[in-house]
Every structure is written in structure tokens, then in C-alpha cells.
Amino acid sequence: MVRELSADKIRKECDTSFMHCETTEDLEPLLKIIGQKRAVKALEFGLGIKDHGFNIYVAGYPGTGRKTAVKNFVEKIALAEPSPYDWCYVNNFSNQYEPTAIKLPSGKGKEFKDEVKSLIENIRTSLPKAFESEDYASRRETTVRNLERQRKELIDKINIKAKKEGFLIQNTKVGLLLVPIINDKPITQEELLKLPQKTKDKIQEKREKLESELRSVMRLFLDMEQKIQGEIKNLNREVALYAIGHLVENLKTKYKENKQIIEYLIGIQTDVLDNLALFVSKRQPQQNQTQLQMPWMKETPFKKYKVNTIIDNSKIKGAPVVIEFNPNYQNLFGKTEKEAQFGALITDFTMIHAGVLHKANGGYLIIPVEDLLRNPFAYDGLKRALKNEVITIEEPQERYGFINIKSLKPQPIPLNAKVILIGEPNLFRQLFALDKDFTELFKVKAEFDTIMERTEENIKQYAGFVCTVCQKEGLTHLNSSGLAKLIEYSQRLAQDQEKLSTRFAEVADIIREANFYAKQEKAKAITGDFVRRAIEEKIHRSKLIQEKIQEMIKRGLILLDTETEQVGQINGLAVMGIGGFVFGSSSRVTASIGLGRDGIVDIEREAKMGGPTHTKGVLILSGYLNEKFAQENPLSLSARLVFEQNYGGVDGDSASSTELYAILSAISGLPIKQNIAVTGSVNQKGEVQAIGGVNEKIEGFFEICKIKGLSGKQGVMIPESNVQNLMLKEEIVDAAKNGKFHIYSTKTIDEGIEVLTGIKAGERQRDGTFLKDTVNYLVDKNLRKMAEKLKEFPSESIRKKTRQ
Numbered sequence: 001m002v003r004e005l006s007a008d009k010i011r012k013e014c015d016t017s018f019m020h021c022e023t024t025e026d027l028e029p030l031l032k033i034i035g036q037k038r039a040v041k042a043l044e045f046g047l048g049i050k051d052h053g054f055n056i057y058v059a060g061y062p063g064t065g066r067k068t069a070v071k072n073f074v075e076k077i078a079l080a081e082p083s084p085y086d087w088c089y090v091n092n093f094s095n096q097y098e099p100t101a102i103k104l105p106s107g108k109g110k111e112f113k114d115e116v117k118s119l120i121e122n123i124r125t126s127l128p129k130a131f132e133s134e135d136y137a138s139r140r141e142t143t144v145r146n147l148e149r150q151r152k153e154l155i156d157k158i159n160i161k162a163k164k165e166g167f168l169i170q171n172t173k174v175g176l177l178l179v180p181i182i183n184d185k186p187i188t189q190e191e192l193l194k195l196p197q198k199t200k201d202k203i204q205e206k207r208e209k210l211e212s213e214l215r216s217v218m219r220l221f222l223d224m225e226q227k228i229q230g231e232i233k234n235l236n237r238e239v240a241l242y243a244i245g246h247l248v249e250n251l252k253t254k255y256k257e258n259k260q261i262i263e264y265l266i267g268i269q270t271d272v273l274d275n276l277a278l279f280v281s282k283r284q285p286q287q288n289q290t291q292l293q294m295p296w297m298k299e300t301p302f303k304k305y306k307v308n309t310i311i312d313n314s315k316i317k318g319a320p321v322v323i324e325f326n327p328n329y330q331n332l333f334g335k336t337e338k339e340a341q342f343g344a345l346i347t348d349f350t351m352i353h354a355g356v357l358h359k360a361n362g363g364y365l366i367i368p369v370e371d372l373l374r375n376p377f378a379y380d381g382l383k384r385a386l387k388n389e390v391i392t393i394e395e396p397q398e399r400y401g402f403i404n405i406k407s408l409k410p411q412p413i414p415l416n417a418k419v420i421l422i423g424e425p426n427l428f429r430q431l432f433a434l435d436k437d438f439t440e441l442f443k444v445k446a447e448f449d450t451i452m453e454r455t456e457e458n459i460k461q462y463a464g465f466v467c468t469v470c471q472k473e474g475l476t477h478l479n480s481s482g483l484a485k486l487i488e489y490s491q492r493l494a495q496d497q498e499k500l501s502t503r504f505a506e507v508a509d510i511i512r513e514a515n516f517y518a519k520q521e522k523a524k525a526i527t528g529d530f531v532r533r534a535i536e537e538k539i540h541r542s543k544l545i546q547e548k549i550q551e552m553i554k555r556g557l558i559l560l561d562t563e564t565e566q567v568g569q570i571n572g573l574a575v576m577g578i579g580g581f582v583f584g585s586s587s588r589v590t591a592s593i594g595l596g597r598d599g600i601v602d603i604e605r606e607a608k609m610g611g612p613t614h615t616k617g618v619l620i621l622s623g624y625l626n627e628k629f630a631q632e633n634p635l636s637l638s639a640r641l642v643f644e645q646n647y648g649g650v651d652g653d654s655a656s657s658t659e660l661y662a663i664l665s666a667i668s669g670l671p672i673k674q675n676i677a678v679t680g681s682v683n684q685k686g687e688v689q690a691i692g693g694v695n696e697k698i699e700g701f702f703e704i705c706k707i708k709g710l711s712g713k714q715g716v717m718i719p720e721s722n723v724q725n726l727m728l729k730e731e732i733v734d735a736a737k738n739g740k741f742h743i744y745s746t747k748t749i750d751e752g753i754e755v756l757t758g759i760k761a762g763e764r765q766r767d768g769t770f771l772k773d774t775v776n777y778l779v780d781k782n783l784r785k786m787a788e789k790l791k792e793f794p795s796e797s798i799r800k801k802t803r804q
Contacts, residue, residue, distance in 0.1 A: 030464035035452025046444035060448025063505035084362020099349035107314035319363035369423030481528035542581035568666030584700025596638025611651025623684035654691035715742030
């Protein structure tokens with residue numbers, strides 16, 4: 001049965017008495033996620049389970065508070081968990097291109113770095129002192145003196161033998177040289193050439209014999225030289241080890257449980273002993289070199305002894321929670337920086353920087369999936385890290401073979417972090433369908449809903465949310481009337497009288513705008529008037545196109561009748577969206593009827609301006625007409641349906657009942673009241689079904705009636721199932737109260753046609769006919785006449801056979 005809706009049915013108002021306080025300032029701020037029980041339960045499960053692959057995808061639409069809510073929720077859980085390890089990179093003394101990663105308890109990384117720094121400073125101080133001591137000088141002198149004495153004895157021995165054979169040994173730049181002696185005097189090369197050949201041969205014979213012995217002596221000299229160097233080196237190592245051994249040993253004792261640190265300290269000690277000249281060199285640089293030398297060049301040789309603490313958790317309480325809004329490859333996995341020195345790019349382990357995976361290791365990493373997929377290599381790299389459970393710092397170009405350069409390959413660090421992706425539901429569906437790794441790595445889905453139940457408890461929590469926003473941003477608090485209007489706005493966003501919207505971003509924006517107007521008027525609290533003004537001003541800023549369309553209707557450029565009655569013509573309702581602003585409008589739907597066998601022809605479809613859902617709705621009309629009027633005779637009509645002056649296309653089935661009313665009017669010849677606009681889809685059984693955007697549609701037609709002049713007869717007919725979705729503007733509520741505008745609800749086509757024509761629809765009687773002079777009677781009667789008339793004309797197939 002058709003009913004006209006009363007004012008209380010078209011807008012559910014919020015009672016201001018629920019607050020029990022003057023303003024939201026007296027309330028407790030909200031500390032938990034509201035209206036998302038399913039999502040919270042999924043998050044608790046996903047964060048609690050530690051098995052491999054149980055990472056989380058938080059699905060929800062923007063504005064539902066996904067990121068903030070998840071971050072706050074995870075941070076609360078993370079506080080109760082232990083702080084993770086610190087991580088350092090140190091020089092690998094065996095291979096400087098593969099720095100070693102060292103794991104330390106939370107807060108110990110910085111301490112270890114300072115201890116190693118202090119160790120090297122002490123070494124740089126202790127070694128020069130050790131080598132400047134009298135004890136070292138005495139021992140070195142004794143070692144050298146003993147070896148020098150042995151060498152002198154050997155030289156004296158060979159000199160005696162050389163003199164005996166008539167030669168003198170001279171020390172030259174090229175080595176030891178044998179010079180002949182005649183009459184106790186050495187002779188020159190010219191004098192040697194003047195001697196008799198027999199004498200020269202004799203001298204040459206003796207020289208060759210002595211040179212052979214001399215070479216043996218030279219080998220002994222070299223062995224003695226190496227022995228001297230070896231003895232001095234051993235002495236130096238012994239002295240150096242005595243000077244620094246206890247320094248290294250102290251650290252080794254402190255970190256005896258850490259095998260990596262023990263190996264690293266042994267490496268430092270060995271490298272220092274192998275490079276003592278670096279610590280005890282007395283060479284003074286030339287003045288011009290000192291002037292040109294950069295400050296960092298003095299410390300460059302000692303950089304290899306530094307500790308690069310890439311993760312320092314000393315200031316973190318509990319497990320880390322990191323949210324990354326720019327998840328490119330380097331931000332995720334870290335990088336090795338390079339610096340220019342003398343025209344070349346150089347790097348070392350001290351230039352390694354951590355990525356967010358390192359920072360979140362042992363905790364939680366939150367990433368917006370849209371940003372992750374937008375960055376090249378990032379998503380693939382993240383999957384690889386999760387599968388292998390390690391974080392590898394490397395150049396993405398090298399990973400994918402774009403370029404090969406010799407660079408650092410830091411030791412990978414074990415990964416133990418829970419990754420939480422936040423994105424829209426459609427992205428989850430695409431990843432689930434197209435990426436087999438996704439299902440293995442993100443096994444938990446936490447879906448955020450856009451609406452929640454309008455219960456007293458949820459309304460109180462909503463008030464807590466408002467209190468939180470006002471406190472956090474320093475806004476003026478809302479009183480009871482302001483909060484009531486905000487709750488009603490939330491119901492409007494939800495498009496449901498029994499639901500509240502969880503699109504908290506939009507609700508918060510209204511609070512901010514209302515705060516602006518309240519401060520302009522120096523109000524102590526945001527009242528309902530300020531909230532209403534904020535909503536109206538927000539709509540006004542975006543409704544230029546809507547007003548242009550309404551102006552065209554007013555001036556007659558777009559034909560729309562809201563006063564008379566017409567056959568085969570009806571006002572349909574539609575929703576348009578432009579740049580985030582959704583509004584309702586009306587357009588004329590017409591139906592033309594003639595003899596034929598084409599059935600119902602959708603002109604929008606023929607012109608390729610109709611979408612598939614609209615086409616489906618039109619095809620359903622044929623099913624309705626067939627079942628109701630074609631049980632004894634086939635439908636013998638050709639009907640044309642069109643949205644007049646529609647040039648942008650049409651989709652959706654919400655106008656299918658409207659089109660059916662136009663067809664019934666055209667067949668029966670009964671006029672339809674143009675003062676009532678219609679929306680609603682229909683099934684083949686003639687039941688009117690729910691549609692979307694009902695509030696915008698009603699408000700759009702009301703605006704049109706208002707500019708054309710409210711007569712008190714105008715209104716809208718909607719599906720009965722959409723009554724629960726009504727949250728109309730207060731202006732329309734007032735008009736309905738005063739009888740200026742009417743809203744009807746209907747369940748069936750028969751109910752609707754009675755409202756539009758003022759004539760009974762008519763039920764089928766036992767003999768198969770309809771009650772006389774009803775709408776269905778006239779439709780059935782005219783369809784029978786058309787069927788009889790059409791029999792006078794042969795079908796196309798019969799005409800073809802006749803011509804043949």
C-alpha cells in the first residue's frame with residue numbers, strides 16, 4: 001500500500017540529551033578504534049600470531065581513519081613488547097667490500113661504537129709513547145748492533161781475502177766492486193788496459209773467483225738484512241702488543257658472549273699490528289701539503305676502525321612502529337651513499353644507511369600499498385625480503401642487472417618484522433587474484449567498514465572521537481546541539497537512519513569548518529547552527545554545476561514539467577557526481593507506442609549511450625509485460641524509451657520503474673502527474689526495489705520545484721525499502737510538515753501507478769481479466785487490440801515467401 005511519509009520518517013533526528021555534559025570538553029578522549037569490531041579482531045589475530053607469512057592487509061576506503069587507527073592500535077600493543085636489537089656495520093678486515101653486521105642488545109650499539117672509538121684513540125696515544133720509550137730504543141739498538149757486528153765481521157773477512165789476492169773492495173751505488181791493487185795502490189780502468197795481456201788474464205781469473213765468493217757473501221748480507229728487518233718487526237709487534245693488548249683484552253672480556261665482536265676485535269688488533277707505521281710515523285707533511293689537505297683526509301686512514309651504528313634503539317620503549325609514506329626502494333632497504341673525492345665517487349661501510357625495514361625490525365612496519373606499488377622495484381623487493389627473512393642492502397640497478405659496478409655488499413641482516421599494508425579493497429582483490437606470492441605473505445585481512453551501528457554506545461564513542469579531534473587540534477568544543485547535528489550528518493554520510501559513518505576524515509573536516517565559523521563569532525562552543533552552516537557552505541562551494549542545470553530548467557532550456565498531466569511522460573530522478581560532489585537532478589522520460597514486433601527498444605542503448613546495467617533494467621520490463629499481459633496473446637507492440645535531452649549517457653537500473661510507468665501510461669492512454677518524480681528499480685514480478693542516492697535524488701527534485709514554485713502538490717515516489725535510508729535536509733522536512741512537498745513510498749508497480757494516475761491499478765480476476773476501467777484493464781485491452789490489428793499485416797518472413 002502506498003503511504004505518504006511523515007516528517008519523522010524522512011529524517012531521524014538525534015536527541016541532545018544523550019551527552020550528559022555541557023560540551024565535549026567534559027568527555028574522555030577516544031583511545032580505541034570504534035565501529036570496526038571485525039577489523040580489530042583481525043588485527044589482534046594478525047599481530048598476535050608470529051608464524052611466517054601472517055602479515056596483514058588492512059582494507060578500507062580513504063577517510064575511514066585506517067592509518068591513524070591502525071598506528072595507534074599497533075603502538076599500544078608494541079609498548080608491551082621488548083625493544084629489539086641494535087645493529088652495527090663494521091669493517092671486514094678480510095674483505096673490505098663485504099662489511100660485517102653485528103647484533104647488540106637494545107641501546108648497546110651506541111655504547112659499543114663509543115668504546116671502539118675510545119679504543120682507537122687510546123691506541124693512537126699509547127703506541128707512539130711505547131716506541132719513544134728508552135726500553136724500546138735500548139732493545140732495538142741491541143738487536144741492530146748484534147746484527148751489524150755480524151755483518152762487519154763478514155765484510156772484514158772478505159776484505160782480508162781480497163787483499164791477499166791483490167784486490168780492494170769498494171762500496172758503490174751499484175753494489176760492492178773489486179778493484180785490482182798493484183804496488184799497494186789501486187789502479188784505474190785505463191791503467192788496467194795498459195797492462196800486459198798475460199797480467200790482465202791473471203787478474204781477471206782472480207776477480208772471477210773472488211766475485212763468486214762475493215756473491216755468496218752478498219746473499220748472506222741480504223739474509224742478514226731480512227733478519228734485521230724481521231727482528232725489528234717482531235720487536236715492534238711485541239712492543240705494540242704489550243702497549244695495546246690489555247686495551248683490546250678489556251673489550252674482549254666485556255663482550256665474551258658475542259662471537260662476532262670477539263672476531264672483530266681480533267681483526268682490529270691484527271690490522272693495527274700490521275700497520276704500525278700508521279700510528280707511529282714521524283714524517284712531517286710539507287707546508288703546501290698541509291694547506292691543501294682537507295680536514296677529513298687526516299682521519300681517512302682510521303675510518304676503517306669506526307663502528308657504523310645503523311640502528312640505535314636506546315630511546316625506544318617497546319617494539320618500534322614505523323609508518324612509511326614514501327616507500328621507495330632505498331627508503332625500504334637502506335642505501336650506501338657515495339661521495340666525490342678528486343673526481344671519483346668513493347664509498348665505504350661508514351656510508352651505509354638503514355632503511356625502514358631495519359628501523360622496524362623486531363617491530364611493525366605500516367605501508368600504504370598504493371605508494372608501495374607506485375615505486376619501481378619496491379613491492380618485489382619487499383616480497384623477497386619477507387620470503388627470505390633477510391634485509392639486503394644493494395643497488396636496485398645491480399639487483400636487476402641494469403648496471404654492474406664494484407661496490408659494497410653489506411652482510412644481510414635477519415628480518416623479523418610484521419608488515420601491515422593499508423589500501424583499498426579493490427587493490428586487495430587484484431593482488432589476491434594476480435600475485436601468487438601475495439596470498440602466501442599477507443594471510444590476514446583486516447577490513448574496515450564505512451558504516452557502523454547507530455547504538456547509544458557508539459554515539460557516546462563518537463562523542464569521544466569529537467573530543468579527541470578538538471583536544472588534539474585545539475578546536476572549540478561542541479555543545480549538545482552541535483554534537484547532535486554532527487551525529488545526524490554522520491547518518492547522512494552513511495545513507496542510513498540506523499547507521500553512523502566511519503568516514504572520520506569527512507566528519508573531522510566539518511568540525512574544523514564549524515570551528516572556523518564559531519571563532520568568527522567568538523562563540524564559546526560550536527552549536528548546531530555552526531555545524532549546519534559548515535555543511536551548507538561545504539555544499540554551496542561545490543554546487544555550481546547543479547545551479548547551472550537548475551537555471552536551465554527554470555529558463556526552459558531543459559524541458560521539465562512539474563504541474564500538468566501527460567500521457568507517456570514522467571519525471572525520472574538521477575544522481576550526478578562531479579569532482580567528489582554528488583547531487584540529484586531530474587530528467588524527462590518518454591515512451592512512444594506503435595504496432596510492431598520489436599518489443600521495447602531502448603534508444604539510449606541503440607545510440608550507444610546506455611550502460612549495461614541500464615540495458616538490463618530495460619530488458620526486465622519486457623519480462624514484466626510478458627508475464628502480466630501476454631499469457632494469451634503475444635506482445636504486439638513497438639515501444640521506444642528515451643531520457644530526453646540526455647547527452648552524457650545513462651547507466652544503472654534505478655529508472656526502470658520510471659520507464660515502466662511511462663510505458664503503461666502510453667499503452668493505456670492515461671496521463672501521469674508531472675508533479676511527482678519517480679525513482680526505483682523493478683523486477684519481473686513488478687516489485688519496486690531499492691536504489692542508491694535516494695537523498696540526493698529527492699533533494700535535487702525539491703530544488704527544481706522550489707525554483708519553479710512550490711504548489712503544495714509536488715513530491716517524490718521512492719521504493720519502500722529506501723525509507724530507512726532517508727536523511728533529508730531540514731528544509732525538506734519543514735516543507736513536508738507544512739504540506740508543501742510530499743514523499744511517497746511504494747512496494748509494487750501497481751501501487752505506484754495508482755499514485756501517478758489517480759486510478760486503481762486493477763487486480764486480475766478469476767476469469768483472467770482485470771477490473772473494468774482500471775489501469776491494467778486499459779493496458780490489457782489496448783494490447784489485445786494491437787495484437788488483433790497486427791494480424792492484418794503478414795510477418796516479414798511470410799512477405800519474403802510470397803515474393804519468392
